[in-house]
Amino acid sequence: AAAAALAGYRGPGTTRDGVAVKVLANVQDGAGARAAVAAHAEGVGLLRTELAFLGRAEEPSVEEQARGYAEVLTAFADRRVVVRTLDAGSDKPLAFATAPDEANPALGVRGLRNARRDPGLLERQLDAIAEAARRTGTEPWVMAPMVATVPEAAGFARLVRERGLVPGVMIEVPSAALQADRLLQHVDFLSIGTNDLSQYTLAADRLSADLADLTDPWQPALLELVRITAAAGARAGRPVGVCGEAAADPLLACVLVGLGVTSLSCAASSIAGVGARLATVDLDACRRAAEGALAADEPQAARAAARSVLAVD
Numbered sequence: 080a081a082a083a084a085l086a087g088y089r090g091p092g093t094t095r096d097g098v099a100v101k102v103l104a105n106v107q108d109g110a111g112a113r114a115a116v117a118a119h120a121e122g123v124g125l126l127r128t129e130l131a132f133l134g135r136a137e138e139p140s141v142e143e144q145a146r147g148y149a150e151v152l153t154a155f156a157d158r159r160v161v162v163r164t165l166d167a168g169s170d171k172p173l174a175f176a177t178a179p180d181e182a183n184p185a186l187g188v189r190g191l192r193n194a195r196r197d198p199g200l201l202e203r204q205l206d207a208i209a210e211a212a213r214r215t216g217t218e219p220w221v222m223a224p225m226v227a228t229v230p231e232a233a234g235f236a237r238l239v240r241e242r243g244l245v246p247g248v249m250i251e252v253p254s255a256a257l258q259a260d261r262l263l264q265h266v267d268f269l270s271i272g273t274n275d276l277s278q279y280t281l282a283a284d285r286l287s288a289d290l291a292d293l294t295d296p297w298q299p300a301l302l303e304l305v306r307i308t309a310a311a312g313a314r315a316g317r318p319v320g321v322c323g324e325a326a327a328d329p330l331l332a333c334v335l336v337g338l339g340v341t342s343l344s345c346a347a348s349s350i351a352g353v354g355a356r357l358a359t360v361d362l363d364a365c366r367r368a369a370e371g372a373l374a375a376d377e378p379q380a381a382r383a384a385a386r387s388v389l390a391v392d
C-alpha cells in the first residue's frame with residue numbers, strides 16, 4: 080500500500096483533511112528543475128545558486144547567470160520559484176566570493192555577509208535574477224541565506240524590491256528565528272534552513288559525524304525555533320517554509336506542518352514520500368504530534384511521540 084501511495088503521488092500537497100501544504104523541490108539548475116517537474120514538485124522552494132559555480136575561479140557574468148536562472152523559471156512558469164542568492168563560504172566556498180583563511184568559516188563571512196566585502200556581487204546577481212524574470216515573464220521570490228539581524232533583512236529587501244522582485248530571508252541562525260516577527264515587517268516570506276539552524280542552535284558542525292546526534296533535526300530546541308518562526312508567519316499572514324533536510328523526512332514533515340509551516344521543500348527524490356504521507360494525516364493530528372515532539376527531551380523521544388500520535392511505524 081505504501082509503495083502504491085508513493086507511485087500515486089502527483090501533487091498538489093495536502094493533508095487528508097484538505098489543508099494545502101506546498102511540496103516543493105530543492106534544485107541547483109535547469110536540469111534539476113526539469114527532474115523536479117517530473118517528480119510532481121509544485122515549484123522550487125530552494126534554488127541553491129552557488130552550486131552551479133563551485134569550481135569557478137571568476138564570477139559568472141550577469142548574462143550567464145540570467146540564462147541559468149531562466150532555465151529554472153521556465154521549467155516552473157506560473158509556479159513558485161524561490162531563488163537563493165549565493166551562499167558562498169563555510170562548507171560551500173566559491174573562489175570568487177569567499178574570504179580566504181578564516182579561522183572559523185561557519186561563523187565567518189558566508190551567505191549574505193559576503194555583501195559586506197563585495198556589495199556588487201550581490202547586486203549583479205539580483206540584476207541577473209531580475210533579467211531572468213523579465214525574459215520568462217515570471218515573478219520569482221528571492222531570499223538571502225545566513226541572515227542574522229533585522230537591518231540585514233531590511234537592506235536585502237530594499238535591493239530586491241528595487242528590482243521588482245519578492246524578498247524573503249532564510250531562517251538559519253537562532254537570532255533570526257527569535258526575531259521572525261520583526262523580519263516580517265520587511266520581507267514577504269521566510270524559509271527555515273534546518274541544516275544550518277540546527278548547526279547554529281546546537282553549536283555543532285553540520286559536517287561532523289561525531290556530533291550527528293546534536294544536529295539531528297528532531298532536536299526539540301530546533302523544533303521550538305521552527306514553532307516560533309511559523310507562529311510569526313501566521314500572525315503576519317505570510318508563508319513560512321522549511322527547505323532543510325528535515326522536510327525530506329515524511330514523519331518530521333507532518334510535525335513541521337503541525338508547527339505551522341506552510342510549505343516543505345526537499346530533494347525531488349523525497350517529494351513522493353512526503354506528499355504521500357501528508358495525504359494520510361489530519362492537521363489536528365499533526366498539531367498533536369508537534370506538541371508531543373516539542374515536549375520531548377531528546378530526538379528519539381520526539382520521534383517516538385510523533386509516531387505514536389500519527390500511528391505509523
Ligand code: PEP
Nearest residue numbers: 272273274275322323324
Ligand atoms: C539549510 O541550511 O538548511 C539549507 C537549506 O541551506 P544549505 O543546506 O544549502 O546550507
Ligand code: MG
Nearest residue numbers: 251272274275
Ligand atoms: Mg544553509
